[in-house]
Structure formats: structure tokens, C-alpha cells
Amino acid sequence: MVDHEEVEHVASLARVDLDEAETERFAAQFDDILSYFEALDEVPEADAATELDNVFRPDEVREGLTQEEALANAPETEDGYFKGPNVS
Amino acid sequence: MSSDTDAFITREEIDPTDEGPLSGRTVAVKDNISTAGVPTTCGSAMLADYVPPYDATVVERLKDAGARIVGKTNMDEFGMGTTTETSAFGPTDNPAAPGRVPGGSSGGSAAAVAAGEADLALGSDTGGSVRCPAAFCGVVGIKPTYGLVSRYGLVAYANSLEQIGPIAPTVQGAAELLEVIAGPDERDATTREHGAETAYASAADGDVDGLTIGVPTELVEGADEAVVEQFEAALEDFRVQGAETVEVSLPSVETAVQAYYVIAMGEASSNLARFDGVRYGPTAAATDDAEAGNWNDAFAAVREGFGEEVKRRILLGTYALSAGYHDKYYDKAQDARAWVRRDFAEAFETADVIASPTMPVPPFELGESLDDPLQMYLADANTVPVNLANLPAISVPAGETAEGPVGLQLVGEAFDERTIIRAASAVE
Numbered sequence: 001m002v003d004h005e006e007v008e009h010v011a012s013l014a015r016v017d018l019d020e021a022e023t024e025r026f027a028a029q030f031d032d033i034l035s036y037f038e039a040l041d042e043v044p045e046a047d048a049a050t051e052l053d054n055v056f057r058p059d060e061v062r063e064g065l066t067q068e069e070a071l072a073n074a075p076e077t078e079d080g081y082f083k084g085p086n087v088s
Numbered sequence: 089m090s091s092d093t094d095a096f097i098t099r100e101e102i103d104p105t106d107e108g109p110l111s112g113r114t115v116a117v118k119d120n121i122s123t124a125g126v127p128t129t130c131g132s133a134m135l136a137d138y139v140p141p142y143d144a145t146v147v148e149r150l151k152d153a154g155a156r157i158v159g160k161t162n163m164d165e166f167g168m169g170t171t172t173e174t175s176a177f178g179p180t181d182n183p184a185a186p187g188r189v190p191g192g193s194s195g196g197s198a199a200a201v202a203a204g205e206a207d208l209a210l211g212s213d214t215g216g217s218v219r220c221p222a223a224f225c226g227v228v229g230i231k232p233t234y235g236l237v238s239r240y241g242l243v244a245y246a247n248s249l250e251q252i253g254p255i256a257p258t259v260q261g262a263a264e265l266l267e268v269i270a271g272p273d274e275r276d277a278t279t280r281e282h283g284a285e286t287a288y289a290s291a292a293d294g295d296v297d298g299l300t301i302g303v304p305t306e307l308v309e310g311a312d313e314a315v316v317e318q319f320e321a322a323l324e325d326f327r328v329q330g331a332e333t334v335e336v337s338l339p340s341v342e343t344a345v346q347a348y349y350v351i352a353m354g355e356a357s358s359n360l361a362r363f364d365g366v367r368y369g370p371t372a373a374a375t376d377d378a379e380a381g382n383w384n385d386a387f388a389a390v391r392e393g394f395g396e397e398v399k400r401r402i403l404l405g406t407y408a409l410s411a412g413y414h415d416k417y418y419d420k421a422q423d424a425r426a427w428v429r430r431d432f433a434e435a436f437e438t439a440d441v442i443a444s445p446t447m448p449v450p451p452f453e454l455g456e457s458l459d460d461p462l463q464m465y466l467a468d469a470n471t472v473p474v475n476l477a478n479l480p481a482i483s484v485p486a487g488e489t490a491e492g493p494v495g496l497q498l499v500g501e502a503f504d505e506r507t508i509i510r511a512a513s514a515v516e
Contacts, residue, residue, distance in 0.1 A: 010406050011388075014357060014402050014403055015364075015384055015387045016388055016403065017389055017391065018399065022396060022399065026399075026403065029400065032462050033462050033465075036462060037350060040343055040346050040347065042343070043343050046430075057274055065141055070141070072139070073139065073368040074366065074367055082366050083366075085373050085375070085386035086379060086380070
């Protein structure tokens with residue numbers, strides 16, 4: 001069973017505020033969805049062998065965004081830096 | 089939004105930079121694909137004012153190929169939906185079935201093509217988001233093999249699953265657009281050498297004589313009766329043209345939807361952590377929490393601006409990856425993914441392509457399906473296995489029901505887009 005408190009706990013881990021009605025709806029829906037996911041318990045274990053290769057390129061300096069471009073979408077900046085919330 | 093179908097979030101023209109195979113053609117681009125200087129919202133209030141400082145690789149390739157971009161198309165928020173109704177900018181109507189959804193999440197792209205508001209369009213497909221709207225709007229859509237098309241500049245939802253893909257009125261048109269966007273990109277390390285020299289449009293020759301088409305019963309038996317009727321007619325059309333149809337079995341698809349949602353939500357919860365109101369989006373710095381030094385509370389307050397479906401997926405992804413649940417959900421989903429891959433590999437020992445209805449149902453009425461997320465997820469049953477297996481697939485129109493168009497999905501072996509393009513061109 002997923003209850004109200006569990007939804008609030010996960011929301012706090014994910015740093016997402018929910019309103020009361022959302023928390024209520026999510027508790028019921030998560031119950032349905034997580035029960036549905038239970039079927040994964042029956043899946044046969046897979047061979048962990050992978051066919052993946054690392055892909056590297058030389059670590060060369062190349063043109064990137066200018067400081068101005070990088071800051072253009074920031075809601076708040078100060079002295080050419082991003083401005084985040086205060087840290088106490 | 090500005091047209092009858094509301095296919096576009098932003099209507100702004102971007103000029104071609106060169107002459108090429110797409111000279112004189114117009115292309116609509118899904119609004120999660122970055123366009124330098126033109127807003128790219130992902131259908132989210134969180135990016136309502138975001139203007140990318142650079143082009144996605146596929147956008148550069150379109151411009152170099154002579155295409156004129158005509159706007160950015162509506163979509164489910166961050167690609168999370170099957171109807172385009174989770175967009176923060178309102179729904180899009182289906183030009184092929186007015187009053188019904190265009191499918192999702194690339195619903196605006198498919199609707200723009202179906203309504204003739206663009207010659208071609210780009211969508212992105214994480215679990216069916218190109219093929220579903222193509223099917224519902226009666227147009228053609230291709231989900232390329234993972235690694236064929238660069239994701240550089242595509243705003244990430246679930247990196248291990250998604251590809252950018254073409255939407256067009258014809259198989260030939262979709263293949264021409266694929267030819268332009270495919271091929272390796274040093275800015276996306278998951279792209280492969282495939283596609284650099286491959287011609288796709290020339291494969292649309294309609295020759296299916298001797299082709300073996302596998303039909304997995306698991307992807308047909310649960311489908312709507314009227315959809316199955318059109319699907320069977322398409323199979324008959326193949327047989328008349330000299331193809332053979334054989335039954336194949338994909339038992340692993342029974343847990344594909346579960347595996348897909350666990351993996352996609354897990355990746356989403358991590359990818360969407362970047363929307364914290366510092367580098368873009370509404371500000372995190374000016375809230376009361378921020379002033380008080382409550383750093384995490386300030387982020388959480390900004391992130392309340394996601395829509396409900398996005399919050400649902402971030403939270404479920406966080407849950408499935410959290411201590412104590414990781415083994416149960418995420419690791420088992422990876423096992424289920426490996427199982428799907430093995431199943432397809434076995435099926436391709438007897439079949440050249442695998443056919444099913446793209447969507448098990450006709451397009452829903454607008455507003456019909458928003459309340460029950462699980463029911464919505466189940467509609468993706470036939471498309472998500474393809475993403476889990478990294479394979480290419482095409483959706484091609486295959487008749488109509490009383491409620492709207494039906495799509496035929498053809499799945500091919502990795503990097504064998506030519507075979508599914510050829511097969512699809514035989515029945516369009």
C-alpha cells in the first residue's frame with residue numbers, strides 16, 4: 001500500500017512540491033501502477049554480458065558557448081555568474 | 089497556438105543555409121529539439137521562455153539539406169504522454185479524425201503533416217512517440233535504430249530509449265528525411281557509423297516478393313476488433329504481392345510495458361533534475377525559501393511548475409531507483425529488457441520483418457483518457473518493445489475504423505531500415 005506519507009517522502013527526495021489533491025491522487029494511482037509493475041518479479045534473470053564499447057575522442061579544446069550565451073536563459077545572474085538560492 | 093489543429097507551439101520560419109535534397113520543402117520540428125534563437129519549450133511551463141543558444145545536430149542537417157523549418161510543434165510535456173494532452177500549451181486536434189487526439193507525444197508534428205501545414209516533420213520516439221501519432225493521424229513515421237540519429241540538442245527524457253525520427257505523408261518522404269538526419273555525430277557518442285552512406289529513399293520500391301513477415305500473436309490478440317480487421321487486410325495485401333506471413337512468438341512482451349515505464353521513469357527522474365530554476369526556467373533564487381536559506385525547499389517550490397504527468401513520472405522513477413526498491417524494479421526491468429532483445433533476435437531467425445498494429449486502439453476522443461494513467465500506459469503495448477530492443481520500426485497507414493486511422497507497424501533488425509521501408513512502401 002502506498003500512503004499519503006510515502007508519496008510526500010518520495011516527493012521530498014525528488015524535490016518536487018505537490019498540492020494536497022495531487023498527493024491524494026498519486027497515492028491511489030501509485031498503488032495501481034506499482035502493483036502492475038509486480039509482474040517484473042517473474043522475469044527470468046538475464047545474462048549480464050554486454051556488447052557495448054567505450055567511445056572516445058581526443059580531449060581537445062574547442063569553441064563552446066560564450067559566458068553571455070550560457071547565462072542568457074538564467075532567471076537571475078550576478079557579476080557574470082548564475083545566481084541560486086541562499087545556502088544557510 | 090495559431091492554426092485550426094493547434095499543431096504548433098511556435099510558428100517561426102528558419103531559413104535553409106544551403107541547397108540540397110530538401111530544397112523547397114517545409115519541415116515542422118518537435119518542440120523538444122533545440123533551435124538556436126527560437127523558443128524550445130518541450131510543451132512545459134518550466135521552459136516557456138527558454139531559447140536555446142545552439143542548434144541540435146538534426147536541425148543543422150535540415151538547414152544544410154535545404155529545408156525550411158516552419159515552426160515548433162506541440163507535444164506532451166517532455167514527451168510524457170500518448171495524446172499530446174499533457175502539453176502546458178493545450179491540446180492538438182487530429183486532422184484525420186476531428187475531435188480526437190492526434191496521438192503522442194509528437195502529436196503536433198503528425199498533425200502538422202496530416203493537415204498539410206508542413207511537408208515533413210521531425211518527432212522523437214522514446215516508447216512510440218513518433219509511431220503512435222503517425223498511426224492516429226494517418227501518416228508515416230519512422231523510429232530509427234538506437235544510434236542511427238544524433239540526439240545532440242534533443243532535450244533528454246530517457247536517453248537509453250529515445251531517437252529522433254521522421255514523419256511524412258508517404259514512405260518515400262519519410263525515407264528522404266531519414267537520409268538527411270541519419271549518420272554519426274561526434275557530439276553524440278551513442279551514434280554509430282551506420283547511416284553515413286546509406287540510401288533510404290531508394291528502398292521504397294514496393295518489392296516484397298519473397299519477404300517473410302512474422303506476426304507475433306501477443307501483439308494482435310489484445311487489439312480492438314476494428315483495428316485487427318484492417319491489420320489482417322494489410323497482411324493479405326502483402327501475401328498477394330508475394331510475401332509470406334508466418335506466426336512468431338514474443339513471450340517477453342508481456343512485461344515490456346512494465347519494464348519500459350520503470351526504465352523511462354528512472355531515467356526521467358535523473359534527467360529532469362536539471363530543471364531547478366537556476367540556469368533556465370522560473371527563478372529559484374527569489375522565493376521566500378531561498379531568502380531563508382532553504383536551498384532544497386526553494387528547488388522543490390520551483391519544480392511544482394511541472395505538469396501532473398511529469399511529476400508522476402519523476403516521483404515513480406525516484407521511487408523505483410531508491411534504496412530498497414532498486415533491485416526489485418530497476419534491475420528486474422533491465423532483465424526484462426534483455427529478454428525482449430533475445431526474443432526479437434530469435435524471431436528474426438525466421439522472419440525478415442515483424443508486423444503488428446502500431447496502436448491496439450483507434451484514436452481516443454479528446455479529454456477521454458486523462459484520468460487513468462495506467463490505462464494510458466497500456467496503450468503503448470505494441471510500440472515500447474521496439475525501444476527496449478533498440479530496433480528500427482515504421483508505422484504506415486493501413487485503413488480506417490469508424491473512429492479514425494489505423495497504423496501498421498513493421499519492425500526490422502538493427503540498422504536494417506531499408507527492409508522496413510521497402511515493406512511499408514508495398515502497402516501504403
